[in-house]
Amino acid sequence: MKQLIIPDKVQKEMLTDFMIMGETRGLIGGYCEDEFPVCYANEGMARMLGYDAVEELIEAIDGKVINTIHPDDREQVIKDIGDEYYEGLTYETTYRMPRKDGSWFWTVDKGKVIQTEDGKLAIISACYDMTSFVERHKKLEEKNMLSQATIDNIPGGYHRCSLEEGHPFLYISNRFLAILGWTREEIRTIFDNKFDNMLHPDDRNLSSDYVTRILDTRGHGSAKDQIYRLLGKDGYHWVTDATTLVKSGNQTFFQGNITDFTDFVKAKEKKEQEIELQREIIEGLGKEYFSVLAVELDKDRVLSYRESGENGKIISDFCRKCGNRWSKIIPSYAEMMVSDNTNGEFENQLGLETLRSQEKDYSMTYEFKLETGINYHQVRVAFVKKKDGTRMAVVGTRNIDSLIKKRAYAGRKAEKSICCRRKCQ
Template identity: 30%
Template sequence: MTDHQISSLSSLLHQDLFEFLKGSISGGLLCGYTGEGFPFHFISDQLLHLLGFESREEYCTFIKNKLINGIHPDDREYTTDTVLSALNEDQTYEIKYRMLKKDGSFIWVIGQGKKFFHKNSEFVASICLDITDTIELQQELSELTQNIPGGVCKILMDQDFTLLYGNDSFYQLYGYTSAEMQTQLGNKLIATILPEDATSIMEIIERTYRSQESHFEFEQRIFHKDGSIRYLLTNGAFSHSRKGVPTLNCVIIDITKRRLSEQELAINEERFRIAVTQTQSVIFDYHIQKNKWSIRKKQCTSMDCRKS
């Protein structure tokens, strides 16, 4: 086979691969020159139609011949900085952003690309993967978790109870913001749990996991950021593992008021018991439903009363 034949075959294979890629990607291909705003060079038919355009000419008019104008205004600066930084270091980039559609709406994509040279021209080629459905599902799940009464979190079943995710209500339970939880505690929830509770909690979780039960429940006392102690009730289920470590999906509610009320009731009951024990001969009973008092004589014992 001659060099010319090899070159022709290589060109044919590259063309077939290019046609295969641009037609099989959930999104498409996008190419632009590396000048200001990334002047338009190419868009695949699949991506073009996904954005609602009939022709490349129509798309070029819409974006004023610059790819940056086809990106959501709020994402343009970040996208430009990320792409240029990668190009300057001759690296591949990956970035998530929104592309504008003809009707004014947008799709979410992950763009993966790098710099190429062709016929003395420098341009950037990007594979754009449509992730709109995934983003919308994540947003729906986020809204759902924010509306659940209590905190929602995902943690690792490791010795630190490492936090992987928490909704707004979760952080409110602890008094920390997401950033504060990361910087001050390293996302280690074990640092918030009273030591005498930590051991029993781990025993409950490990016992449930070994017995292959799907759900667990436990109470815990934590140190709130303000220094107070809060009582929390946790209901959870085991999820998939990360690097061999199981994860826990949990819903947590604050039961501090209930626990404090129960403690106060127990104290009052003990006070009443002591008062009854020390009463010499008469006990007053109040009937709540009848709204009336009654008097009954206490039985005498050799210790607390005398015979008349």
């Protein structure tokens, strides 16, 4: 990723205006455009989110800062920043950020709009991990019953459960109901008003272990949040559950808060499936193909590529230079690398609209320009469907120069033999 904002400048811009207020601090920047495309991130941010490297973080969030913000918090974050960007604008907001392991944590984000070296406006955010603050808040919760006003403003699904078998509900917040789609009456009738009956059968052992860890604290401190699935009206939801043991007067009960991150899990699973599909597709073409590209036709994007040798590197370089946009790669490559005799046909056969309109696999041959002449290359195009129903084109290129020239030589030899026989007659 090209970093248009150098780290020293980022540090100077941020530290001039903001005091360090948290235990862990990470910096991330995005252009003031839709979904805030990433223009900068530091190692502190990568570590805070559980990644070993900045590049790994950027790939995980698909190069968009918006994906570091919990979907339920994005609307408020946008309001806090404001709808007009200008150099020097500062803001402060709070939201949940995703760790690599799928859990969420609360952060305070202090940001500033600066101008990058290419003249664009970008937001640079200094994010602070509020985990220690939340832990202190949990300790206060253990000593005091939460007021209704506090409950109504807690993000996520607040609930209280008895220590009895099955953990009957003592209280369910409106947000808990909204997350899973049930009414209180439905929870009473369908689940016998018990939390455990909402758990996925495969996850009940996780909940049991979690309860044991919570009880081991004996109301002092808190156990690490647990991830499992709860049954909602629309199917199972992946949630993180932060629960503590509370003693209030003569009562002892569990007090918890769930955060739904089903969309994150589904997106991760989808990405893993796509990666596996790409691997299967690319490995499906033999090693004689020095370049294999997987092209998302609906997005006009080269999703992945395999290269070998100098010719493979040439094609990959064109992909990178053209931002992996197929509609730009083909005309650029045709102009620079394909002979005048075949570049028109090359563009016609491999243009984006042609690929989108084709139903059957096909091949075409073109003349690859060399300083000493030409080489014959063959392109093989195969079509596959992803699990979401969208089509991909797998474009493989191999060198068939020796085969073409061998056939041409054989043809000339046969023609010469025929001429000789005619003369003899």
